[in-house]
Amino acid sequence: MPPPPFVQVEQVSMRYGGLEGTLALQAADLAVARGEFVAVVGPSGCGKSTLMRLVTGLWPATAGRVTVDGRPVSGPVAIAGMAFQNPTLLPWRSILDNVMLPLEVVEPHRRQLRRERARYEAEARELLAQVGLAGFEQKYPWQLSGGMQQRASLCRALIHRPALLMLDEPFGALDIFTREDLWAVLQEVWMARRPTVILVTHDLREAAYLADRVLVMSARPGRIIAEREVGFQRPRRLEDTYAPEFQALVHELRDHIAAAREEGPDAARREAADVR
Ligand SMILES: Nc1ncnc2c1ncn2[C@@H]1O[C@H](COP(=O)(O)OP(=O)(O)OP(=O)(O)O)[C@@H](O)[C@H]1O
8 A cells, every 4th residue: 555645635725814815725635745846836826835834834724634744734834844935034143043043943953952052053064065055154144145045045944854845936036047056956955865845836947857746736726737747867957958858848837837827717716606
């Protein structure tokens, strides 16, 4: 029998702002295996970030069930690391202290931090070196470029060795060259540590480069309407993204999203028919 999914979303709906509010998700299902790298793509405003908030327990679902590692999600999930489009580093803390922040919050690290500070600090420095930020530990966020801040934010998401890494457009604000550099960094970190990853992105090349499987969402109210395995060998290289098979996959995903956008009016009708 196959192991149960590490992340499971079953028939989840989410309406913001009470009965008359926006229905962001409707009867959405999602299953992600332990250690899998999944990308979620879809039309703008279809509910991708909402799905992320429900899986990490930042919002409760209006209906349905979310489990992570076999446990129902009823509040913030401690085993999750998160990074968003905006690096959200604290300006008054050094890069090293920003990276170490989750250790001050998440148990059991919180309890162990005072006693084992040197070990944790060495881990943070190692992680920073892995993403190319050796030597910048004592700098402040405002002294770093946007790409460097995003690298640091990735380290902060990883420092407590989360089993689940939730990335919501982490490279969305970066120029294409920096973004491509960070794809390689993320792939390397994932291959070394194998967390389960859910990545929300608007960039279909990014999804195809990084993910084992790409999930396509419908227009709002969102649900998963298509999925595509990505079989390219790892480690994937930037040159691979120019191969015909890779480009064909990106086109296929684009067609799915175009169809999902067309479906918009139907989605609106579905919403009207279901007042959940
Ligand atoms: N806190 C909120 N209160 C009310 N409505 C919200 C809230 N957050 C999101 N929404 C609405 O829910 C819908 C889904 O939003 P969400 O941010 O999940 O979509 P998204 O797919 O991540 O969007 P984008 O592609 O633009 O990043 C949108 O119509 C949005 O306006």
